[in-house]
Amino acid sequence: MIAVISNPRSGHNRRRFPEIAAALAARPAVRHFITDAEDELPAICAELHDPPVRLLVVNGGDGTAAAVFAAVLDTLPAARRPLLALLPGGTANMTAGDIGIRGSLRGALRRLLAWIEALEHPPGTVIERAVLRVEADSGKCRYGMFLGAGLIMAGTEYAHRALHARGLRDDFSLGLGLMRSLWGIARGEAEYRRAQPLSLSLDDGAERTFAAQILAVSTLQRLFLGIQPFWGKEDGPLALSLIEAGAPGLLRNFPGLLRGRPGPRATPAAGYHSHRARELVLSFDGACNLDGEILQVSGAEGPLRVVAAGPLRFLRL
Numbered sequence: 095m096i097a098v099i100s101n102p103r104s105g106h107n108r109r110r111f112p113e114i115a116a117a118l119a120a121r122p123a124v125r126h127f128i129t130d131a132e133d134e135l136p137a138i139c140a141e142l143h144d145p146p147v148r149l150l151v152v153n154g155g156d157g158t159a160a161a162v163f164a165a166v167l168d169t170l171p172a173a174r175r176p177l178l179a180l181l182p183g184g185t186a187n188m189t190a191g192d193i194g195i196r197g198s199l200r201g202a203l204r205r206l207l208a209w210i211e212a213l214e215h216p217p218g219t220v221i222e223r224a225v226l227r228v229e230a231d232s233g234k235c236r237y238g239m240f241l242g243a244g245l246i247m248a249g250t251e252y253a254h255r256a257l258h259a260r261g262l263r264d265d266f267s268l269g270l271g272l273m274r275s276l277w278g279i280a281r282g283e284a285e286y287r288r289a290q291p292l293s294l295s296l297d298d299g300a301e302r303t304f305a306a307q308i309l310a311v312s313t314l315q316r317l318f319l320g321i322q323p324f325w326g327k328e329d330g331p332l333a334l335s336l337i338e339a340g341a342p343g344l345l346r347n348f349p350g351l352l353r354g355r356p357g358p359r360a361t362p363a364a365g366y367h368s369h370r371a372r373e374l375v376l377s378f379d380g381a382c383n384l385d386g387e388i389l390q391v392s393g394a395e396g397p398l399r400v401v402a403a404g405p406l407r408f409l410r411l
Contacts, residue, residue: 096124096210097147097176099138099162101154103130105185106199114153114203121210135165143174149409150176151206155184156239156385163225164237167403177220179206179409186268186386189239192314193223193408205411219410224313224331224402228384231396237403238385240317243309243378244290249275250383268318280345289339292378293397296371297330307344308337311374311400322354326369331402334369341365373401
């Protein structure tokens with residue numbers, strides 16, 4: 095059996111959902127679950143073992159995918175976790191861009207349906223990715239593939255306010271948000287130059303404090319537009335890059351940073367840091383973006399512990 099979980103309120107689904115639902119309904123091998131309620135996902139995942147699910151497809155955005163990852167990891171033992179596939183049905187679709195089915199929502203759906211019809215000899219590539227598990231002292235856990243703070247929050251707020259509200263989607267909207275952030279830095283706008291004080295430790299190492307302008311943590315290999323802004327050499331599924339406020343030559347170094355090639359002057363001594371780890375502990379007061387969900391964080395309530403969960407397996411077509 096193939097199972098599909100769709101969020102009809104996700105970005106692209108708002109226009110395309112009737113077409114998608116009709117195409118899936120015409121395939122007897124597909125069981126289609128439709129929900130926009132995160133709290134319904136554990137019960138849906140609990141149904142996936144009878145009959146066994148060969149492939150679980152997530153049709154939604156980054157937040158929907160993260161919620162399904164949470165339900166799969168928290169509900170199903172490792173031996174019963176199905177192969178996953180992601181359709182770019184949301185607004186930003188950064189996760190699907192790295193580990194999902196290629197193309198527009200329509201194109202990705204066509205590839206998926208062709209795969210379903212060719213189950214005897216299915217094409218495609220299976221890859222593995224860990225998932226960020228973000229644990230608070232309160233005991234609450236969230237999951238995702240990307241966590242960002244500092245300048246990333248300013249870019250997120252701009253994208254929600256000026257881009258997504260106008261219907262701009264996918265890499266194009268994220269690229270415009272990045273360009274606006276760089277323009278804000280060049281113009282010296284306070285919103286884009288604000289430092290985020292934080293403390294950070296990696297893999298039970300010593301805690302260090304920073305005034306961070308950019309913080310990014312991910313298990314994805316590529317972010318929107320194919321950027322790879324991580325260059326740490328350690329072993330570990332979590333990639334982290336931190337750029338301190340006031341780091342010299344930020345705009346000059348930025349093209350190299352986006353390719354994971356920081357250049358000879360972008361050193362830790364100059365405020366440019368990148369590492370790989372298995373877990374990190376982060377404490378600050380402010381907001382961060384976890385796969386499009388804005389989390390308000392208070393250091394007084396304890397630090398955030400970010401660990402690698404999974405891994406999960408994904409079908410790339």
